[in-house]
Amino acid sequence: MSAPSPPASLPSAAFRGGRRRLLAATAGALAGGWLAAPPRPARAGGDPPPPEAPGARRHDWTFRAQERPARLLGPDGPLSRVWSYSDALLPVLRIRQGDAIRARLENALPEHTSIHWHGVRVPNAMDGVQYLTQPPVGPGQSFTYEFTPPDTGTFFLHPHCNEPGQVGRGLAATLVVEGDEPEPPDADIVLACKDWRLAEDGTWLPFETPQGAGRAGTFGTVRAVNGQRAFAATVPAHGDIRLRLLNLDATRTLLARMEGAAAQVIAIDGNAVEPFALEQWRFGPAMRVDLRVRAPAAGAGFTLLDDFPREPWPLARFTAAPSALAERPFAPRPLRAARVPRADLATAERLPFAFSAAPLGATPDSVAGLPPDDPFARLLLDSLCVGRNTFWAINKSTWPGGGNRQLPPPLAELKAGRSYVFELHNTTPHPHPIHLHGHTFEVLSLSRQALPRFLADTVLLLPRERAEIAFVAAPGRWMFHCHVLEHLETGMMGWLRVT
Structure with a gap:
């Protein structure tokens, strides 16, 4: 990435100068200790959104996607050949709310690619989905994305074809849109959690397996945060630390817990919530959570753990x-709430979506194409955007693979500006993080998780769980899929047409 501002190589931790404590009961040991306290959207009447920034600027970035060497197995380990957007692995990009982005993607990879701006409410033409919103960016080609993110928060970017292989090799970055904090933290640290599928000699193992794709996914062999097997940082004693946790893994669900310091959840998928105490927080692939942590006295340490494995793993x-800094009460103020359109539940149309195993006998060639008068009927998919097998479905419809290369018909036809409630049902024994492109939705209910309403762009459906999400439809063609990467490429993906 050339000349980003701030640069892509900016350290993810930067010292900066410088309660409501909501506790709620969970449903016992519901879903394996899913949470300790429920979130609420940032309170109405709290800190107002910042005024339009007179100093807003445009950031001109160049992302050169290519193969680069990296030592993912440690400084003394063998070299691996990663794919990345810059010389920095999993770079962090920071802008202020109101800033514009002009990002040129140059493809030096041996296959086509794109950039999807996950969680950012971009214009549809900038959403970065090959064949649906833009042509593929082939080897030696380029594409320029131009937009102004409307919301503050913690987001990320990644390609949208051959995601297991391209993201698996490292093609991802974090985007932080600042401006939501009434007072700055003493340190702001990005923690991008992503495992690697590596053999002992540093070469890649298969990113997809039929056994993994047909179940919970194929797990990495090397656990890492920010590309490091043992991430560590120094923070100011008694400081307020903002930790931005991103789950960039293809498969793994995390169960975050803090040991040795007080911590509160302040945002979910970049959206402000009334701060509440962190005990355990479960979040699946593509999901994010922001924490405010009070550092202990000088010389003391604290650890962010993943409690999901049998033996907790230090993130x-x-x-x-x-x-x-002096010792003082720990009472984080709520972040400024995003200006997200909110659905009118009294008039919202309700649509059901069942996430299931593929229908018996379903094959890639059994998926119908678009009607001949649709201009996208002539666009052919290729083997990078489809899987070799079909294991999963949405409303009994499977994303095409193998021999069928036509874009499938939309899962639903919506009207722009109308309110909708999607009734989601996971009929499988595996969790599915469900992502809707281009929208921030309100999670109204979850049948197996004791959570009141909150805003998100990806919702984790536990096995056999039902959920309701509400949003106002934005015009365009938007993907709707599970973010376990093998699941989306083996059937659990579709798109919505909003006119």
Whole structure:
């Protein structure tokens, strides 16, 4: 990436100068200790959104997607050949709310690619989905994305064809849109959690397996955060630390817990919530959670753990360094709420979506194409955008694969500006993080998780769970899919037409 501002190589931790504590009961050990306290959207009448920034600027970035060497197995380990947007692996890009982005993607890979801006409410033409919103960016070609993110928050970017292989090799980055904090933290640290499928000699193992794709997914062999097997950072003693956790993994669900420091959840998928105490927080692939943490006294340490494995795994370790900050009460103020359109539930149309195994006998060639008068009927998919097998479905419709290369018909036809409630039902024994492109929706209910309403762009459906999400439809052609990457490429993906 050339000349990003701030640069892509900007460290993800930067020291900066400088309660409501909501507790609620869970449903016992519901879903394996899914949470300790429920979120609420940031309170109405709290800190107002910032005024239009007179100093807003445009960021001109160049993302050169190509193969680069990296030592993912440690500084003394063998080299691996990653795919990345810049010399920095999993770079972090920071802008202020109101800033515009002009990003040129140059493809130096041996296959076509694109950039999807996950969680950002972009114009449809900038959504980065080959064949649906833009042509593929072939080897040696380029494409320029231009938009102004409307919301603050923690987002990321990744390709949208051959995601297991391209993201699996490292093709992803974090986008932070600043401007939601009434007072700055003393440190702001990005933690991008992503495993690697590596053999002992540093070469890649298969990113997809039939056994994994047909179940919970194929897991990595090397756990890592920010590309490091043992991430550690130093923070100011008694400081307020913002941790931005992103689950960029293809498969793994995380169960975050803090040990040795007080921590509160302040945002979900970049959207402000009334701060509440963190005990355990479960989030699947493509989901994010922001924490505010009070560092202990100088010399003390604290650890962010993943409690999902039998033996808790340290995501990140921190050490408090001497600082001029004094000990004081820990009472994080709510972040500024995003200006997201909210659905009118009294008039919203309700549509059901069942996420299931593929119908018996379904094959890639059994998926119908678009009507001949649709201009997209003439666009052919290719083997990068489809899977070799068909395991999953949405409303008994499977994303095409193998021999059928036509774009399938939309899962639903919506009207722009209308309110909708989607009734989601996971009929399988595996979790599915369900992502809707181009929208921030309100999670109204979850049948197996004790959560009141909150805003998100990806919702984790536990096995056999039902959920309701509400949103106002934006015009365009939008993808709707599971974000376990093998699931979306083996059937659990579709699109919505909003006119």
